[in-house]
Amino acid sequence: MEFRNLRAFVEVVRQSGFTAAARALNSTQSAVSKSVRQIEDEIGAPLLDRLAHGPRLTEAGEIVYRRALRLLAERDDLTAELDALRGLKRGVLRLGLPQLGSGVVFAPLFTRFRQLYPEIEIRLIEHGSARLEEILRMGDIDFAASLMPIAEDFEWIEVRREPMMALLPRQHPLAARSKLKITDLRDSPFILFESGFALNRIIIGACRRSGFEPKIVARSSQIDFIVELANAGLGVAFLPDMLDERRPAGGPVGIALDEPETDWRLALVWRRGAYLSDAARAWLALLQQAHKA
Structure with missing residues (x-):
């Protein structure tokens, strides 16, 4: 089973389609489709239900996808470790950061x-925490920033802890309060971030522990827009x-x-037991030093 075919199959699942996968791989849709077919021919079972709305994993596809993630990540680790043994310096640090709060924490x-290692290139991607963890598991980035609690297959270091603030319009009946319980907001509509943001998990989890489901009236990935919606009285x-x-x-x-x-x-997280390049180890050391200060 070729790594090239596995990569194509994983990308079809990640991108939810053959056309998007082909763009991500700088390939053609027919080449990606052929790669998936070759795996299916090799194992003797379909990997995707092509009649569903968007390709959906079959039972065999679930197994192959899970194993493919590990195999591709291990291959990347092997390449990086051998390059380090030969004295090759990649000089690249690959980081995945969420849009929420990264500038304040990491800038x-x-x-x-950059002052310490001017020759190392920093490559950044931005997504919600859930998506970043998936990319990290594939080995496409060295580290991801994610909200705690952290899954057991990652190692981590906590880098920032902040209390949560509820944003209410000034005319709201609770606006004069100094603190709020989540139950105080039971009857208020909620404005949350898009589904990939882990902050939603914190808020929804607090509501469920208090015995209710929040009424969600809007979602956005833009902080300023969410603030303006709250100010306009759409919700909290x-x-x-x-x-x-x-x-x-x-x-x-607030x-x-x-x-x-x-x-x-x-927290900054990385794959448990994964090989870290020289650039990645330098970043982690700097972060740990700053955390202790």
Whole structure:
């Protein structure tokens, strides 16, 4: 079973289609389709239900996809480790960061890293935490920033902890409060981030522990837009305290959420037992040093 075919199959699943997978691989749709067919011929079973709305994994496809992720990641580790043994310096640090809070947390570290290692290129991708963890498992990045708790297949270091703030319009009946319980907001509509953002998990989890499901009236990936929606009275939004400055003058009121397990806790994670390049180890050392300071 060729790695090239496995990569094509994984990309079809990740991109939810052959056309998008071909673009991601700089290939053609027919070549990607042929690669998937070759795997199916080799194992004697279909991997995808092509009649579904978008390719859907069969039972055999689930097994092959899970194993393919591990095999491709191990191959990348092998290549990197052998390059280091030969004295080859890639000089690339691959980081996956969420859109929420990354600038505040990591920008000073980027500056310091560039001062220490000016020849190392930093490659960044931005997604929600759930998507970043999937990319990390594939070995396409060295580290990802994600909200705690962290899955057992990752190692991690916590880099920031912030209380959660509820954003309410100034005319809201609860706007004068200094703290809020999640149950105080039971009857208020919620404005959340898009589904890939782990912050949603914190808020929805708090609601469910208190015995209710929130009424979600809007979702967005744009912080400023969410703040404006809250200010317009559409519903209550949530941000970590360090982003409170994103509230404009005369904008919504930020009130601390006095609720267990709702702190915004950001960690840098990497695959447990994975080989780390020289650049990755240098970044981790800098982060650990900053964390201890």
